[in-house]
Amino acid sequence: MPTHQDEKAYYYILHVITGKEEQVCTKIQNCLCNQSFTPFTFKKNVSFKRGKEISEVTRIIFPGYVFIKSCIAEAAFLIIIMDFVRKTNDIFKLLNYGSYEKIAVNETEINFLLDLCNDNYCIEYSKGLIEGDRVKVIEGPLKGQESRILKINKQKKNAVITVFLVNEVRTITIGLDYITKAN
Structure with a gap:
């Protein structure tokens, strides 16, 4: 299970072009090469049957969304990420709770998802x-x-x-x- 209770972590969500989630994660890691940002997508294991063969694949749970774990508080994060969003064509916006004063995901909401996941943010x-x-x-x-x-x-x-x-x-x-x- 991800260690979401070790330090004060904030979680943010970027709305991105569907299908570009992994590319956006890579861009964040490369451009904001800072240990203060951990981009990820929530995934799930899915099995499907084709003929007599059953295959298991991993799929993104929230297509079009990239989550970012950071120890940076909202005001400082907003300054850093908005500059990055303006330079990247794959990102639509940063999700918020009605205004950019509240952009971090509520603890109860994110903790429920984190509790469902393993260390790789994948729901088994x-x-x-x-x-x-x-x-x-x-x-x-x-x-x-x-x-x-x-x-x-x-x-x-x-x-x-x-x-x-x-x-x-x-x-x-x-x-x-x-x-x-x-x-």
């Missing part, structure tokens, strides 16, 4: 059972988060959950494996 599969019309997650990042599950697709082995991010309710699909009926 959860394992669960269906008991009647209820879901019980027995292992994985969704354990104890059953109330956030909106829908389950047994064939695709995934669950749709709600996430709060920058004062918006968003839905994301993550892996929920080995769903079986409990007797």
Whole structure:
């Protein structure tokens, strides 16, 4: 699990051109070669069946968004990042809570996502059972988060959950494996 409680860290979100997330992360690392910035994208493991073969790939959970972990507070971060945003064509804007006075993601919102992830900001599969019309997650990042599950697709082995991010309710699909009926 990412160490998000060791030091005071701020998290910021850039809205970028979909498909350019990794390129923007690389540009941030190269241009702002400073240990105060750690750009990343939240990812998930997804399995799909093609013919008789099952493949597993990693996909971005929030296409079009790059997250930045930094120890720099909002005012100083804004000055540094806005200069970078103006020079880069791949970035639309820096997300905020209505004004540029509040640009860091709320701790409760980001901590929920970080708690779901491993050290590489990737959400692994959860394992669960269906008991009647209820879901019980027995292992994985969704354990104890059953109330956030909106829908389950047994064939695709995934669950749709709600996430709060920058004062918006968003839905994301993550892996929920080995769903079986409990007797």
